[in-house]
Amino acid sequence: MTTPRPFAPLSTRLSPSRLPVRGRPAASAPDAEGLRTELSLAREEIRALRAERDTLAKKVALLLGGQLEQAPHERLVARIHELESAAADLRSQADAERQRADKATDCATALGTIALKVFSELVVIVV
Template sequence: MSGTESSRDARVARLRQARQSDSATQATRAREVVRDLLNAGQRVSFARVAREADVSTWFVYNNSEIKAAVRDAMNDQTHHGVEVAAAPRHERATPASLRTDLALAGEEIKDLKRERDALKHRIQLALGAEIDNVDQADLVKRIQDLEHQNRVLAQELTQTRTNADRLARLRDESEETITSLRLALRKAIRAVP
């Protein structure tokens, strides 16, 4: 197993552990909300438990323990005559309060966008660093290979130049020998009667 695979496995294990811990925390909050709603005599529903526990409705429906707790609470309220307290009456919202709520929501959205951008930037940096680390090792290996090839080629070039110089000397010597032989041949031809 390579170092990259073991670090990936470690990250996956940490993420899995964090998800399990988060899920346990959400389940605890949802159970407390069910209990609090029953104790307060307020109507229990899947959507209300999800909203007040600050979890998704999907989580409430798909966690068998929470789903059973909500169904049991709803059945208790329906079949055992548990009085459900009347929902508190809300005053009508005024245009000014709606504008205030809208402004607050707008600010919250801006904060969330800033947080999202900051998290996005952190993720990009983390991924970039991870890519840089992987690429850096590859680059070091590639540079070492290129330096080795360069040394081999430099040695071959030196050897080739040495051979070329030797061959040039042999050529010059051969040309001198040929020139000497031609002169000797001419003299020999002139000497023949």
């Protein structure tokens, strides 16, 4: 007998001897032992199907849970990298502005010194 598909209709998975009573020919009457066997087999199949369902549900939950946990984590890591890059750019700009300000201060000091010399020479010339 070939392996039945797990979600095929029950009548296609059962051998003719396991068909429900209404599917059997009228000539054969079910006996109590046969019905007990059928019930036992059906219960085993139900247990196996429930176990398979539970296993699959756990796998899906773990897979989805992992995806849900990873998505925010990955976004946060990406955002941290963006912020670190922006902070590095701002530090670089601040250093450049400090250097520019230092240069402007040096130029102002030099101009002040030159102006003082020119003024003192003018005073000497005028006096």
